[in-house]
Amino acid sequence: MKPDRPPRPLDDLERLLLRQSFRLPPREWRDAILNDVRSFAPAPAAQPASARLKPASLLRLLRALGGSAWSAAIAAWLLVVALNHYASPSRSLDRPPMPPLAPATVADLRQQRLELMAALNAEPVFAPSQPASPRRPSAALPPTRHRRHLA
């Protein structure tokens, strides 16, 4: 910024003009303007800053994150997914099969079953199932995928 020249003395006309004082704003303007302005003042922050994030500012924030921040976020996400996967109950299905029972154990179990049937004098509870009537495949429907595989 270039400095102005040293101020020169005012001439007569400038001094004459300078002696004139401007009007003041009407008094009623003050209250009217200040009352109006109060309705435009931002409300005090009652909610956390995170809740006041606008979409545009959130987008700017995400853009502003550097590559390392994104890498850290992705790594944390992968860790959560992995932990969730290993902690889920379905993982029990993937466990290796149990070792085969010892022959003595099998024999014991057979013996217990025979004793139980004898004790109950077991008769079949359910009627023997009827052989299923052969169903003609519907001509209108294509064979299921399972049948296609079997064919």
Add this chain to the structure above:
Amino acid sequence: MPPGDIEDLYDAHAPALFAFLLNFTRDESDTRDALQELFRRLAARPSLLAGVRDARGFLLRLAHNLAVDGIRRRDARRRAHDALAAQPAELFAPSTNPTDEDLRALITEALDELPPDQRVVLQLKLWEDLTFDAIAHVLDIPLNTAASRYRYAMDKLRARLRPLHDALR
């Protein structure tokens, strides 16, 4: 911004902003609108003045921009300027001395005849005591333009008020 702060701002700057706007627009309604909008913006965004070293210069610039926007909205620029030059306005404070009243009436008429661009430069230079550099910043014009507008304005006033000027010598 706490209510007390905006009131303090109003008391400190409204008289100068009012005179500046009235001298520029020559219309009390436009002056009021611009002044009100200015303080609305200050209240809505208190951070506007954060880090501002020269609050008066900043507010004058904001006032000028708002007045220009208001004029643009109201009418086409040329018609607005014609209207500004034509509208009388009571610019100066009333005086009980009839001689002073006559003098002020003459000066007001002479100022009315100036283009608004020269009028505001004259006001900022004389009554606000701004440097040409500051005036250039407030009005967003080159420094040389500010200086030349002031010179043209003073030349016109001198010619217009020559009888009075000579009588006062």
